[in-house]
Amino acid sequence: MRYLPLTPSDRSEMLAVIGAPSIDALFVDVPEAARLDGPIHGLPMHASEMAVERHMTALSRKNIAASDGPFFLGCGAYKHHLPASVDHLIQRGEFLTAYTPYQPEIAQGTLQMLFEFQTQVARLLGTDVANASIYDGSTACWEAIGMARRVTKRGRAILSGGLHPHYVSVAKTMAKFTGDVLETSAPTLTAETDIDALIAAIDDTTSCVVVQYPDILGRIADLRPLADACHAKKALLIAVVTEPVALGAITSPGEMDADIVVGEGQSLGVGLQFGGPYVGLFGCKDKYVRQMPGRLCGETVDADGRRGFVLTLSTREQHIRREKATSNICTNSGLCALAFSIHMTLLGEAGLRRLAGINHAGAVHAARRLAKVPGVELVNTHFFNEFTLKLPTEARPIVRQLADRGILAGVSLGRLYPGQDDLANGLVVAVTETTSAEDVETLAAALEEILA
CATH class of the missing domain: 3.40.640.10 (Type I PLP-dependent aspartate aminotransferase-like (Major domain))
Structure with a gap:
């Protein structure tokens, strides 16, 4: 399908039909603070396809993918093995x-x-x-x-x-x-x-x-x-x-x-x-x-x-x-x-129960190991595959330092609840069947070193 842009007269005719004085009038419900007042700063007005591909590839390399190292993120989105x-x-x-x-x-x-x-x-x-x-x-x-x-x-x-x-x-x-x-x-x-x-x-x-x-x-x-x-x-x-x-x-x-x-x-x-x-x-x-x-x-x-x-x-x-x-x-x-x-069909009821058991067992092992890190406290003892740790200091900087080491350590509550000082030290850690015992030990060792 070809892209056929509208001409100025086309736009004027459409606006007249709906009774809007301008295109900007269609965006009055968008808060002014969320609207752009001009082109996006630093973004060129045009670029070649190859230049865009190179730029986007460079940006993507700044990400740490879920499969690049130990992964403990959860809070509503979980890494599971997909057949x-x-x-x-x-x-x-x-x-x-x-x-x-x-x-x-x-x-x-x-x-x-x-x-x-x-x-x-x-x-x-x-x-x-x-x-x-x-x-x-x-x-x-x-x-x-x-x-x-x-x-x-x-x-x-x-x-x-x-x-x-x-x-x-x-x-x-x-x-x-x-x-x-x-x-x-x-x-x-x-x-x-x-x-x-x-x-x-x-x-x-x-x-x-x-x-x-x-x-x-x-x-x-x-x-x-x-x-x-x-x-x-x-x-x-x-x-x-x-x-x-x-x-x-x-x-x-x-x-x-x-x-x-x-x-x-x-x-x-x-x-x-x-x-x-x-x-x-x-x-x-x-x-x-x-x-x-x-x-x-x-x-x-x-x-x-x-x-x-x-x-x-x-x-x-x-x-x-x-x-x-x-x-x-x-x-x-x-x-x-x-x-x-x-x-669900591939798992069946027995498979789902077995998968759940693996998740829970892995989380229990991780919670026990991480709770042994000096200064770290396990908040909840009843959980499935996700639990909360209380660190001796604010969690967000710790998470960043761990990410620099290739470890996605969990979700800091300070990120979810900015401004809530009583939650700033909280770290939510998720463990699934994709988390190995080596991953847990890597996280624990890195956490011990950073908190020392």
């Missing part, structure tokens, strides 16, 4: 542009794949039903808050301090347009979660309580008392899972009576990919299914009694009257959902 067959299968021509179709019944293969994906997600999350996926974990979290407002007719949501701050940020952005009141807090460097404080905050105006499981510090809590407290006030419990592999070892939120369970599916089938694209998981109790955003694929039979698949529920604005839509989230992450489903 080669996952990438091979999703690149087949019939899958490469996977998307829930607009004329669905002629795309039986896509619908069947999504039906299987929904089944896997529902079993994993412990919910009655799951949808055909959403963009990512953070948008799934917000959609759950919006769904709770529709169900309860209330607009006050309580967000746990253990919820990922990026998820909180997305929710705050969206709440500006809905009027929802979000009560938030930061975590504390303690072994216990904020469940008791959340229970105390629930009242008759609460639409939902949102809690991460395991939380941002890797802590695991029994959600049953919180679910009971929510239901006593006719509020909903929303559980957020950023590491789905954990559900191969710990009780699912749905089994603990969570009403809505959402999460990020990146760990299964989807690589780190510089932060995206990812795949949002969304499940809920059956009685709330008509308020669930996104699409739902169902199984049926045709006129001849043969098994077939259809879009059972599709409550988005393109399919029904806009004012009746549950959401305009618009799509599912079809290709990533397929990758998730293929990886």
Whole structure:
């Protein structure tokens, strides 16, 4: 396809039709501080293709790739081994542009794949039903808050301090347009979660309580008392899972009576990919299914009694009257959902449980070894594959020094919570099946040397 730019007269005609005085008027909703007042400083107006390739290659070499050395980053994005067959299968021509179709019944293969994906997600999350996926974990979290407002007719949501701050940020952005009141807090460097404080905050105006499981510090809590407290006030419990592999070892939120369970599916089938694209998981109790955003694929039979698949529920604005839509989230992450489903199928239930066991065992070994480093304190003793260390000094400079040695040591809480002095010494460390005992020893030895 050729690129055919618009002429000045074309632009003037289009602006006249929509009633805008200028192109700049189309960007009034973008904060002025975020707008450019001219060309990007230092960027040439034009360059040859070879010059751009050389420049971009030089920039890429400044990165430390996840496979370049010991890797302990987590906090919502995890390095797991992806079987080669996952990438091979999703690149087949019939899958490469996977998307829930607009004329669905002629795309039986896509619908069947999504039906299987929904089944896997529902079993994993412990919910009655799951949808055909959403963009990512953070948008799934917000959609759950919006769904709770529709169900309860209330607009006050309580967000746990253990919820990922990026998820909180997305929710705050969206709440500006809905009027929802979000009560938030930061975590504390303690072994216990904020469940008791959340229970105390629930009242008759609460639409939902949102809690991460395991939380941002890797802590695991029994959600049953919180679910009971929510239901006593006719509020909903929303559980957020950023590491789905954990559900191969710990009780699912749905089994603990969570009403809505959402999460990020990146760990299964989807690589780190510089932060995206990812795949949002969304499940809920059956009685709330008509308020669930996104699409739902169902199984049926045709006129001849043969098994077939259809879009059972599709409550988005393109399919029904806009004012009746549950959401305009618009799509599912079809290709990533397929990758998730293929990886889950290759693992099976036994394989997922075995993978979870390897992750947990590796994390326990790493936590014990790193806690022996002089001055380092292990904050939480109950965790899956991610835990928090308290260093004797601010963590961010230590992380930088370790990165200079080729070790990606973890995520400093000072990076996630700038200005929170009480969290500045916190370091969240993640361990997966890709982390070797040698990697752990390399990190421990380097940390001992730097802190000496």
